[in-house]
Amino acid sequence: MVPRFRAAPVQSTCGSLSEFMRVDLSSLNAPQKSAVRTLDGPLLVLAGAGTGKTRVITMRMAELIGSGVPPEKILSVTFTNKAAKEMLERTRAILGGRLKTRPWISTFHALCVSLLRQDISRLGYPQKFTILDRGDQESVARSVLRDIRVTEKSLRPGDLLGIISRWKSAGLSPLRAAHEAVDDREYLATMAYRRYQDRLRSTGSVDFDDLLLLAAELFEEHPDVLDRHQQRFSHVQIDEYQDTNGIQFRLIEALVRKHRNLCVVGDDDQSIYGWRGADVQHILNFGRYFPGAQVVRLEDNYRCTDQILAHANRLVRHNRGRHGKVLRASKTSSHEVRFLNYPDEQLEAEKVVFEIRFHIQQKGVPAGDFAILFRTNEQPRLFESELRRQGVPYLLVGSQSFFDRKEIKDLMCYLKVLDRPEDEQSLLRIINVPSRGIGPGTSGKLLERAVKEGRPFWDVAGEAARAGDVPKKAAQALLEFRDLLRSWQVRFQNRPRDMAALTRELIDAIHYDREIEKQYPDPQQQLGRQAVVDEFIDALAGYVEKTPDPSLTEFLDNCSLNDRDEEPDKEQQAAENAVKLMTLHSAKGLEFPRVYMVGMEEGILPHKRSVDAEDERGIEEERRLCYVGVTRARDHLTLSRAESRIKWGSRRPTIPSRFLDEMRSEEDLETELEAGE
DNA sequence: CTGATTGACGTTTTT
DNA sequence: CGTCAATCAG
Numbered sequence: 106m107v108p109r110f111r112a113a114p115v116q117s118t119c120g121s122l123s124e125f126m127r128v129d130l131s132s133l134n135a136p137q138k139s140a141v142r143t144l145d146g147p148l149l150v151l152a153g154a155g156t157g158k159t160r161v162i163t164m165r166m167a168e169l170i171g172s173g174v175p176p177e178k179i180l181s182v183t184f185t186n187k188a189a190k191e192m193l194e195r196t197r198a199i200l201g202g203r204l205k206t207r208p209w210i211s212t213f214h215a216l217c218v219s220l221l222r223q224d225i226s227r228l229g230y231p232q233k234f235t236i237l238d239r240g241d242q243e244s245v246a247r248s249v250l251r252d253i254r255v256t257e258k259s260l261r262p263g264d265l266l267g268i269i270s271r272w273k274s275a276g277l278s279p280l281r282a283a284h285e286a287v288d289d290r291e292y293l294a295t296m297a298y299r300r301y302q303d304r305l306r307s308t309g310s311v312d313f314d315d316l317l318l319l320a321a322e323l324f325e326e327h328p329d330v331l332d333r334h335q336q337r338f339s340h341v342q343i344d345e346y347q348d349t350n351g352i353q354f355r356l357i358e359a360l361v362r363k364h365r366n367l368c369v370v371g372d373d374d375q376s377i378y379g380w381r382g383a384d385v386q387h388i389l390n391f392g393r394y395f396p397g398a399q400v401v402r403l404e405d406n407y408r409c410t411d412q413i414l415a416h417a418n419r420l421v422r423h424n425r426g427r428h429g430k431v432l433r434a435s436k437t438s439s440h441e442v443r444f445l446n447y448p449d450e451q452l453e454a455e456k457v458v459f460e461i462r463f464h465i466q467q468k469g470v471p472a473g474d475f476a477i478l479f480r481t482n483e484q485p486r487l488f489e490s491e492l493r494r495q496g497v498p499y500l501l502v503g504s505q506s507f508f509d510r511k512e513i514k515d516l517m518c519y520l521k522v523l524d525r526p527e528d529e530q531s532l533l534r535i536i537n538v539p540s541r542g543i544g545p546g547t548s549g550k551l552l553e554r555a556v557k558e559g560r561p562f563w564d565v566a567g568e569a570a571r572a573g574d575v576p577k578k579a580a581q582a583l584l585e586f587r588d589l590l591r592s593w594q595v596r597f598q599n600r601p602r603d604m605a606a607l608t609r610e611l612i613d614a615i616h617y618d619r620e621i622e623k624q625y626p627d628p629q630q631q632l633g634r635q636a637v638v639d640e641f642i643d644a645l646a647g648y649v650e651k652t653p654d655p656s657l658t659e660f661l662d663n664c665s666l667n668d669r670d671e672e673p674d675k676e677q678q679a680a681e682n683a684v685k686l687m688t689l690h691s692a693k694g695l696e697f698p699r700v701y702m703v704g705m706e707e708g709i710l711p712h713k714r715s716v717d718a719e720d721e722r723g724i725e726e727e728r729r730l731c732y733v734g735v736t737r738a739r740d741h742l743t744l745s746r747a748e749s750r751i752k753w754g755s756r757r758p759t760i761p762s763r764f765l766d767e768m769r770s771e772e773d774l775e776t777e778l779e780a781g782e
Numbered sequence: 783c784t785g786a787t788t789g790a791c792g793t794t795t796t797t
Numbered sequence: 798c799g800t801c802a803a804t805c806a807g
Contacts, residue, residue, distance in 0.1 A: 185797075546783080709794095
């Protein structure tokens with residue numbers, strides 16, 4: 106039984122979605138059709154940029170449901186929460202009212218949280234564990250490094266986390282890692298790794314890699330659990346398979362071992378997460394791991410113009426170790442790809458924004474058509490202030506800027522402590538926020554004692570307060586704070602539906618507004634910060650509203666995984682009609698009619714760190730990153746660079762990115778040469 | 783313990 | 798040029 110598909114308009118989170126996405130099954134080309142119709146057995150869809158990969162997955166899901174597979178037996182794993190939501194929306198649009206139950210669509214991390222919430226105690230972890238977000242991880246790393254007296258000069262917290270993450274994705278325990286360490290830095294890192302892991306385990310917290318690692322461990326050590334989940338899902342599909350890392354592969358391999366109904370979709374040329382442990386080999390060797398796999402190649406690009414695609418193809422040809430695809434454009438255009446030089450970075454920002462404003466105001470082009478893409482997070486600053494100055498609406502699609510804000514972190518820690526009183530990591534962050542007379546001296550002493558004696562923080566604190574081991578003022582404050590937390594813990598028990606209102610009350614009770622006033626003398630800024638707090642309450646309220654059985658734990662999980670509930674309506678609308686600013690990494694999977702890639706200079710793209718590494722693979726990944734950027738553009742692509750740039754106070758000339766020449770045709774380069782002479 | 787001032791120093795991407 | 802940690806005077 107094959108369902109009849111209905112064409113339906115679909116809204117993407119980034120504004121417009123190409124026309125291609127809106128059409129129905131009958132318009133698929135032959136390879137696409139065969140991919141969609143392959144319902145059983147391993148299947149590899151090898152596709153280029155703009156060929157409708159995600160659409161194939163969505164269609165296939167609809168096809169499965171149409172042929173009688175219950176939606177909840179289908180597991181679709183995507184790369185980001187946003188993509189997951191979008192995929193669900195699209196499936197719903199294709200099936201119309203026929204989708205009664207929610208298919209299981211998630212990211213790897215959300216999948217693992219759901220597995221672990223049930224069975225993590227089997228691995229000796231507390232039933233209620235905390236997921237550390239990036240900021241938490243960094244502070245653990247920092248304090249571990251302090252413990253073993255490693256200065257930040259020889260190993261910075263961020264770098265340590267990177268090394269640990271790579272080891273974890275490779276499945277290396279601290280002990281094994283110690284054998285593998287090649288230099289002093291890595292040796293230091295192994296010591297830090299052990300302590301880091303001990304610290305997490307003893308506080309009942311996990312980082313992102315642990316989520317995957319523990320889930321894999323659960324499968325390997327508890328066959329009954331694995332069996333249950335193998336039966337739970339009859340079909341598994343994975344989007345963006347080129348970014349799968351070692352643990353993710355283990356997880357999936359275990360899940361599909363019995364039925365082998367696995368469909369993966371990916372583009373080896375778009376693998377840009379190697380630094381995070383992703384391994385292209387998984388997609389390159391798919392056939393080896395899953396013998397008999399059908400391979401479908403999609404090489405018809407429906408997104409970019411022929412000109413843009415020609416540049417993309419020329420660029421990526423410089424990479425070795427790839428499957429080798431040549432994308433065919435289905436769209437021709439007379440718009441040339443433009444290469445622009447500006448004397449300095451200020452002018453680059455000014456002119457680019459001016460041009461965008463011109464098109465919006467004089468030509469009536471929607472602001473949402475534009476995207477400015479860059480390599481690093483410090484680059485957008487100039488563009489932001491320029492956009493603001495010229496009055497152009499914009500949206501900085503920062504990875505986690507919302508959760509990075511101090512206020513959000515503070516409030517999250519309050520909620521974490523209320524949800525899990527034994528979460529001392531979070532307690533320490535808020536014990537003196539707003540300042541209540543418990544300084545670092547006091548809390549440090551108490552923590553040290555608590556750790557040494559292996560007792561809960563509050564036991565030690567109460568004892569010390571009575572014994573007069575801490576200043577009188579601090580002792581008083583400690584007792585008051587403990588009582589405050591206790592009384593709120595009671596109020597937050599039993600999953601109250603008015604969590605948001607309660608949180609608001611809590612904020613008032615601790616006089617958080619006064620803290621804000623103190624921190625920010627500028628009243629304008631104060632308002633901004635207050636708004637951040639309001640936003641947080643809104644997010645919480647939004648979560649409660651659309652969740653049947655809301656819990657603080659789940660809300661906090663979602664926050665750590667950056668799965669924020671729907672943006673408030675205002676923001677949503679602004680997002681639809683605003684110029685998007687984002688890094689190349691976050692642009693993955695999106696598309697825009699007009700793309701500006703800025704700062705095309707050696708040292709930025711490719712980034713200096715990959716150039717210095719002298720490892721050709723680093724450069725190749727940067728090249729793929731550039732390729733991803735180029736292929737985001739549907740109609741207009743502009744690459745620009747500044748001939749000089751200020752760094753650390755002094756202005757220095759720049760060198761054009763090697764990728765610029767690599768992507769230009771012979772003729773282009775020749776005319777350029779003549780013009781130069 | 784808190785709040786202000788001075789100095790050193792800095793290379794990337796994120797679930 | 799910024800940021801952030803270390804330092805010093807209430």
